[in-house]
Amino acid sequence: xxxxxxxxxxxxxxxxxxxxxxxxxxxxxxxxxxxxxxxxxxxxxxxxxxxxxxxxxxxxxxxxxxxxxxxxxxxxxxxxxxxxxxxxxxxxxxxxxxxxxxxxxxxxxxxxxxxxxxxxxxxxxxxxxxxxxxxxxxxxxxxxxxxxxxxxxxxxxxxxxxxxxxxxxxxxxxxxxxxxxxxxxxxxxxxxxxxxxxxxxxxxxxxxxxxx
Amino acid sequence: xxxxxxxxxxxxxxxxxxxxxxxxxxxxxxxxxxxxxxxxxxxxxxxxxxxxxxxxxxxxxxxxxxxxxxxxxxxxxxxxxxxxxxxxxxxxxxxxxxxxxxxxxxxxxxxxxxxxxxxxxxxxx
Numbered sequence: 001x002x003x004x005x006x007x008x009x010x011x012x013x014x015x016x017x018x019x020x021x022x023x024x025x026x027x028x029x030x031x032x033x034x035x036x037x038x039x040x041x042x043x044x045x046x047x048x049x050x051x052x053x054x055x056x057x058x059x060x061x062x063x064x065x066x067x068x069x070x071x072x073x074x075x076x077x078x079x080x081x082x083x084x085x086x087x088x089x090x091x092x093x094x095x096x097x098x099x100x101x102x103x104x105x106x107x108x109x110x111x112x113x114x115x116x117x118x119x120x121x122x123x124x125x126x127x128x129x130x131x132x133x134x135x136x137x138x139x140x141x142x143x144x145x146x147x148x149x150x151x152x153x154x155x156x157x158x159x160x161x162x163x164x165x166x167x168x169x170x171x172x173x174x175x176x177x178x179x180x181x182x183x184x185x186x187x188x189x190x191x192x193x194x195x196x197x198x199x200x201x202x203x204x205x206x207x208x209x210x211x212x
Numbered sequence: 213x214x215x216x217x218x219x220x221x222x223x224x225x226x227x228x229x230x231x232x233x234x235x236x237x238x239x240x241x242x243x244x245x246x247x248x249x250x251x252x253x254x255x256x257x258x259x260x261x262x263x264x265x266x267x268x269x270x271x272x273x274x275x276x277x278x279x280x281x282x283x284x285x286x287x288x289x290x291x292x293x294x295x296x297x298x299x300x301x302x303x304x305x306x307x308x309x310x311x312x313x314x315x316x317x318x319x320x321x322x323x324x325x326x327x328x329x330x331x332x333x334x335x336x337x
Binding site: 088089090091092093094095108111112115116118119122123125126145148149150151152153155156 | 257258259261262265266268269270272274278279280281282283284314
């Protein structure tokens with residue numbers, strides 16, 4: 001582990017993570033299923049939800065955190081503080097929200113909040129996390145520049161990461177192999193957060209990856 | 213500049229290397245906000261790209277400036293995987309980053325040796 005990673009981890013513990021509790025960020029592009037995944041995990045282990053899910057991009061416009069979620073599997077257990085983060089992309093316009101029947105004022109407000117959320121997402125990534133669940137929509141091209149950028153930062157910081165190939169319930173469009181080929185250095189876990197498919201394997205990988 | 217013209221700016225690697233991080237990001241943003249497409253010889257690191265995106269989010273006004281397109285190509289050795297090329301992990305290899313106003317770079321195709329980009333005139337660059 002490099003000096004920066006050690007320092008970041010120490011600061012993270014000092015800032016409030018209780019000993020042994022891991023700060024996990026759920027990252028990915030807009031509409032990849034981050035909030036659906038976070039809510040599914042909380043329903044399974046905490047009986048609460050993080051926040052609303054939506055087809056409209058940028059439903060999550062600020063980092064939402066749930067503390068002390070204990071995940072168990074056959075190989076052990078791990079306590080996580082889970083943060084659902086706004087989707088990162090390089091452009092935001094009010095027009096894209098108006099396509100989802102939002103009026104002009106609401107669309108502009110949403111666009112402004114989305115830009116702030118993206119900045120918050122990036123700065124949070126660079127501060128105090130112990131691990132990342134990176135959610136990719138397996139029906140889309142996994143080589144989008146935003147994925148490369150975020151995973152590049154994660155690699156430089158040496159943060160343990162699981163890549164989730166989400167939406168495998170969309171059998172005809174989903175292509176998990178394409179995700180695995182794009183990110184051969186990462187463990188790729190195929191899931192459907194919406195339908196709850198393959199969640200046991202995911203929980204097992206979470207315990208193995210972040211429980212150390 | 214008329215509606216049918218595009219200004220393409222190529223920033224040499226040696227010139228970029230002389231700039232500090234903040235100066236580099238400001239230089240890129242000034243050009244893109246003036247509807248120029250910027251080609252950066254040597255490319256940007258993931259961290260630098262993120263800094264550009266953070267700056268973009270501060271500057272978006274929803275009307276004249278709605279964002280950017282950014283694409284990087286990392287040229288690496290034959291043994292390198294796709295991730296190595298993305299992350300610019302093979303030092304000393306040729307890399308390239310293209311940044312333009314939102315909606316100007318289309319049909320981008322990347323492979324081992326080339327990066328192909330269709331430049332759209334729809335936004336009146």
